[in-house]
Amino acid sequence: MKGTTLADGPTINTIAERAGVSIASVSRVLNGLPTRQETVRKVMAAADELGYVRNAVARSLKSRRTHQVAFAMADVGNPAYLAMLRQIQPVLKDAGYRLVLHSTDAVVADEIDVLHSLGERYVDGLIMVPLRVTEAHLEMLDAARAPVVIIGQVPEGTRVDNVRADSRTGVKLAIDHLHALGRRRIGMINGPLDTVPGAARGAAYREALGGVGLPYDEDLVQIGDFYRAEGGRAVAELLDRVPDVDALMCANDLIALGALDVLRAAGRRVPEDVAVVGMDDTDLAAASWPSLSSVSLGSAERGRAAAELMLERLQGGDGEPRLVTVAPRLVVRASTAGAPVADFPAESRTDRKESAE
Amino acid sequence: MKGTTLADGPTINTIAERAGVSIASVSRVLNGLPTRQETVRKVMAAADELGYVRNAVARSLKSRRTHQVAFAMADVGNPAYLAMLRQIQPVLKDAGYRLVLHSTDAVVADEIDVLHSLGERYVDGLIMVPLRVTEAHLEMLDAARAPVVIIGQVPEGTRVDNVRADSRTGVKLAIDHLHALGRRRIGMINGPLDTVPGAARGAAYREALGGVGLPYDEDLVQIGDFYRAEGGRAVAELLDRVPDVDALMCANDLIALGALDVLRAAGRRVPEDVAVVGMDDTDLAAASWPSLSSVSLGSAERGRAAAELMLERLQGGDGEPRLVTVAPRLVVRASTAGAPVADFPAESRTDRKESAE
């Protein structure tokens, strides 16, 4: 514990007085501009003694750069967004940017707010994952006075950098895998069709079936919601209606966990009787029993790509808007693999040392 | 798509010119200070037409408030920190504060950096979860020019607000529970003893055993690391050495998942043969099979408490440093409960709609 608690932080004026030089000289020294040795010494000494720290706000006002970037998404608790955040954070940090986090709680008005507040210039740029893209979004994007990177679909011609997943190919990977395992009665448990992911995944399922020459059978499709219990209920109904189903494509991992619950209760073995594939490849997939095969839509990669696009813009890049599409990946685990893996499963990507007291 | 893309954002000067009034009047109108109707109208009209948005940086410089609060912890991917973040975020947001996120990657120097940068005044306050508290921390805390709330242990007499968990009571809850279930050979799978949580939980285990009149038996303790595979290995060794163990207290949820893996492979039923308790009550606990009983150390509550303490400070509270201790809670699930729950498990607290495209 030193002692020097200062009533009100020192400024370059304080230093200038103390060192007996002008504030201009202080600024020069602090910024490493050519200055006489003697002056440098005096200024540094004064700054040290006073415990001077540069005021970031004043700097920003002058330089018109805040060295902050905002990341806005619906909910940090969602593993997909979290995976993005975990990639975005270090990329920005290494480039000297701070990360301002906005959780919009799936309220569209909040998203518009964030876009609007971009005008306040408290950040140099914004990375956003919109729930869906409304007219209001497009207007604000068009008028944005700072670079924006959108993770998700934007209409053709929107003048922003854009990073996309490819859920269509993702679903296809899963269906191809199941088909190769000999499954022919592949059900789909989806979330609401009026959501972006629900619609996309449903259509992709139908298309992928066609790709392997399987007929599309409405009876094999059950709509629920993107939650575990709801997913379980949907599976229960499907089992009732189509007892000979031998595989389930689930629209996300939570639904797939619900499927495991219900299959177990119904005495169906996974994967022997029914194979199960989830989507998003969250932490939960590796934690469940049997561990869950899951289609990764590359949240982490999308986050990284978005951060990198942003940095390029911030470093002066002002070319045409760019589009990056991230390839999906099927992670095969016990729920489709045949014999469940035992003993020592591989670390999940997010295994971390706990450090709560 | 409107059209008015402005070369360089409008300021109150632009508005003043356009409305034919002084910048002072513009400022007054914008801040809702008493002004003549006619002036209000002219200013508002001009502001609207120009698409004016207040510059947050300039405001901050003048008002000496940034309306930003920083949250610093080792790793956003860690569920315990994430749980805190999820509580902190809305509390700050509702009070009109933005959240600046710092992930220190468990590098102590980075923590010191964050503390140092507090002097730059880019935030009004800092909530921090230090890995451990060094002399350097204490010096910086002492000299901090903005309010700081520490989540974790700080030495007596440190002049900052402090929110703590109570892992000792937490472990006791688990041991009491296991004892009440008739278990008498209760093993402990811990992480390294030179970590804060490892040491605390190990000591708490020993003490809790005493509390129920069980002897402390070194053979029942196995040290590994806070990861799943390591935890599994530790359990395997313990089983080898002490085949009659009938319960396992695991120092975190990942270790407990490793325990489930190994017990299953060894043909031991959970909980009939061996009951298992994890710690931290992460999402994984509800996802595993059997679902995992776990001791919650109240990460969410600690986050909320910290955010609230911070807000009080920001709203002018300048009393003595306060200490909040959050009570732990035992969440009983299938791994200790007797018959594993089937069918429709309750939603976990973080079940959320997925919204990746």
Place this chain on the structure above:
DNA sequence: TTGTAAGCGTTATCAA
């Protein structure tokens, strides 16, 4: 009710 002007803490221009 309004305008002038000072200042928040920097950076940067221009003479000296």
Place this chain on the structure above:
DNA sequence: TTGATAACGCTTACAA
């Protein structure tokens, strides 16, 4: 090499 001085965009006395 250095010191006045003018911004940066805003709020706020103080005068008018």
